[in-house]
Amino acid sequence: xxxxxxxxxxxxxxxxxxxxxxxxxxxxxxxDARADGVALASGTAFESGAELTTGDNSRLExxxxxxxxxxxxxxxxxxxxxxxxxPAANSGEARLKVTDGAFLITSGxxxxxxxxxxxxxxxxxxxxVRGTRFWGGPLGNPLDVLVLEGAVTVTNNAGxxxxxxxxxxxxxxxxxxxxxxxxxxxxxxRRALDSVEFR
Numbered sequence: 001x002x003x004x005x006x007x008x009x010x011x012x013x014x015x016x017x018x019x020x021x022x023x024x025x026x027x028x029x030x031x032d033a034r035a036d037g038v039a040l041a042s043g044t045a046f047e048s049g050a051e052l053t054t055g056d057n058s059r060l061e062x063x064x065x066x067x068x069x070x071x072x073x074x075x076x077x078x079x080x081x082x083x084x085x086x087p088a089a090n091s092g093e094a095r096l097k098v099t100d101g102a103f104l105i106t107s108g109x110x111x112x113x114x115x116x117x118x119x120x121x122x123x124x125x126x127x128x129v130r131g132t133r134f135w136g137g138p139l140g141n142p143l144d145v146l147v148l149e150g151a152v153t154v155t156n157n158a159g160x161x162x163x164x165x166x167x168x169x170x171x172x173x174x175x176x177x178x179x180x181x182x183x184x185x186x187x188x189x190r191r192a193l194d195s196v197e198f199r
Contacts, residue, residue: 031058068108076101102137
C-alpha cells in the first residue's frame with residue numbers, strides 16, 4: 001500500500017518536475033538585470049514563468065534551450081510565459097510577453113516547428129515568428145518591429161501584416177492595424193539596434 005501511495009505521488013510530481021527545468025541561461029549582463037527581482041549574472045539559469053527586467057543603461061543577453069537568443073535593452077520587462085522544447089519528439093512551444101523596452105530575438109529550433117509555435121505578445125500586438133532575427137520596441141510608436149532575417153506576422157484586434165527581411169512596421173494601438181510594411185532608413189535601423197547593443 002505504501003508503494004502504491006509513493007508511486008501515485010511520483011506520477012503527480014513528474015510533470016511539475018519537467019516544467020521546473022531551466023529553459024534558458026544568461027550569457028551577458030551589463031548594468032542591472034534581474035529575474036523575479038533577483039540580480040542576474042553570466043551563467044545564471046532560469047525557468048518558464050520568470051520575469052526578466054533591466055534597469056538604467058542596462059543590457060541582458062540570454063540563450064534558450066533550443067538555441068534561440070534574446071537581448072533586452074534598458075528599462076525592459078519580459079515574461080517567459082512558456083518555453084518547452086523536446087528535440088527527440090520534434091515538439092515545442094514558446095510564448096514570451098514583453099510589456100516594456102526594446103528586444104532583439106534570434107529564434108531557435110522551436111520557431112522552425114510546424115504551426116509557428118513561437119510568439120511574442122506586447123500590449124498592442126502579437127508577433128508570430130517564422131524562423132527569424134528581428135527587433136522590437138518603442139521607436140515613435142508603442143511598438144515598432146524590424147525584421148533582419150526571415151519573416152514575422154504582426155497581429156492585433158484590427159488586423160495583421162506580414163514582414164519579410166528588411167521590412168518594418170509600427171503599431172500605434174491595439175485597436176489600430178499595424179502599418180503597411182516599409183523599408184526603414186539607415187538612421188532608423190541604427191537607432192533600433194543601438195537600443196539593444198552592449199557598450
